[in-house]
Amino acid sequence: MASDIGARLDTSSGLAIAAVEVFKLKLPYRAAVSFKTVRQSVGEYVILRLGLDNGLEGISESVCRPEQSGEDATLLAHQLETYFKPRLLGADPLGHLALLAELEAIRDCHSAKSLIDIALWDLRGKVFGQPVWRLLGGTNPEPIPLTWIAHGNTREAQVAEAKRAAEERGFKGLKMKTWRRSPEDVVMVGATRAAVGAERMIYIDCNGSYTESEARTILPAVQEHNVSFIEEPCKFLDPFRGVALAAALPIAVLGDQCCPTLTDVNTLLRMNAVGAVSVKLRRTGISQSLKIIALCEAAGIPVVIGTDSESRIGAFPRMHLRAAIPHLAPWPTETHFFLKLTGDAFAGDFDFADGCISLSDTPGLGAAIDRRKLEQYAF
Numbered sequence: 001m002a003s004d005i006g007a008r009l010d011t012s013s014g015l016a017i018a019a020v021e022v023f024k025l026k027l028p029y030r031a032a033v034s035f036k037t038v039r040q041s042v043g044e045y046v047i048l049r050l051g052l053d054n055g056l057e058g059i060s061e062s063v064c065r066p067e068q069s070g071e072d073a074t075l076l077a078h079q080l081e082t083y084f085k086p087r088l089l090g091a092d093p094l095g096h097l098a099l100l101a102e103l104e105a106i107r108d109c110h111s112a113k114s115l116i117d118i119a120l121w122d123l124r125g126k127v128f129g130q131p132v133w134r135l136l137g138g139t140n141p142e143p144i145p146l147t148w149i150a151h152g153n154t155r156e157a158q159v160a161e162a163k164r165a166a167e168e169r170g171f172k173g174l175k176m177k178t179w180r181r182s183p184e185d186v187v188m189v190g191a192t193r194a195a196v197g198a199e200r201m202i203y204i205d206c207n208g209s210y211t212e213s214e215a216r217t218i219l220p221a222v223q224e225h226n227v228s229f230i231e232e233p234c235k236f237l238d239p240f241r242g243v244a245l246a247a248a249l250p251i252a253v254l255g256d257q258c259c260p261t262l263t264d265v266n267t268l269l270r271m272n273a274v275g276a277v278s279v280k281l282r283r284t285g286i287s288q289s290l291k292i293i294a295l296c297e298a299a300g301i302p303v304v305i306g307t308d309s310e311s312r313i314g315a316f317p318r319m320h321l322r323a324a325i326p327h328l329a330p331w332p333t334e335t336h337f338f339l340k341l342t343g344d345a346f347a348g349d350f351d352f353a354d355g356c357i358s359l360s361d362t363p364g365l366g367a368a369i370d371r372r373k374l375e376q377y378a379f
Contacts, residue, residue, distance in 0.1 A: 011092035019051035020085040024073040025377040027311060028342045033151045036179060036207040037067040043309060044073035048115040050123055058123025059369060060115045061314040062282050071111055079112040093123050110283055117285030118317045125364035132365050138324030143356035145332040147173030155188040163195040170355030173201040173332035179209045186221045193225040201332060203228045208235035212245055220250050229254035229276050242273040252276045256306060265292050269299045278306035281317055297327040307334035311344035316365040319357050345374040
């Protein structure tokens, strides 16, 4: 393998990846967070670092929640170290697309490939001395509005959490979890609207909990509360049932779990099975997300940048993508989880105020690794 790496060092750009480091972290939450399938007080994360001999580095981060992705941090780290590190060492970091194509020799491993893609974008920005938002075509980005996701188990807890996020932290969007499969969900949404006023964007996430008959009879009532999207109301083995439900609901269906790849999104758009798409960088990185966004723009379909429970390190690539692409502008970005963590391994400047994140001209994505914190949270 050493000879193979040596043969690749003569790259067209004169640069070569000299170091590939993978770190596993456990980041504690301020309070236990309830998802549909799991309740957690700590989250597992993987950080990838790609380094050049000149000291420049590209970094990226992914949450690891096997109940949602099938991967824990140990498995994801194993994939990166075993399957991809040998292919990355000595590779030209500016031969981005060719390198990603080469990595497709390994099937699946979408989180690992997305980490590599994001780290390469970060590295590219540092090589050229430009922020990624500018490399993506952005100009003078405005502060990026964020959405808060309320994870409370009761109606009262969710409404109170949403109200605090809007009033105390200025979040522009609110996503409410509607898991009860009853009119109680509609009551909760109405109480949230009453608590935060008419200006805040509100949408709901059913996480596929509803049966089709429940969705048809209960969910239309949220329309009176000015709800923008209904995310993943049901899980369908037959996609044509999803088409029928999307046509029956008065609010656009936001596809999330059903939209893991560019191919899936293309199929659902052609079928009119979704009226909006959630892009998650853990699944599609930046490069594949750009293709999904362009496809949705051509179809006239809104795109929301969804959360992957990212820390401040993971927040930056989502902000750069949102800042650069005009089609994303109407909708706040779901990045919020950094406020639910007690700490992370982030180093750098993080400008969060009044429910928005502002970006600078810092080359790359703007995040660096705090080695002291890295050691604190590593396992």
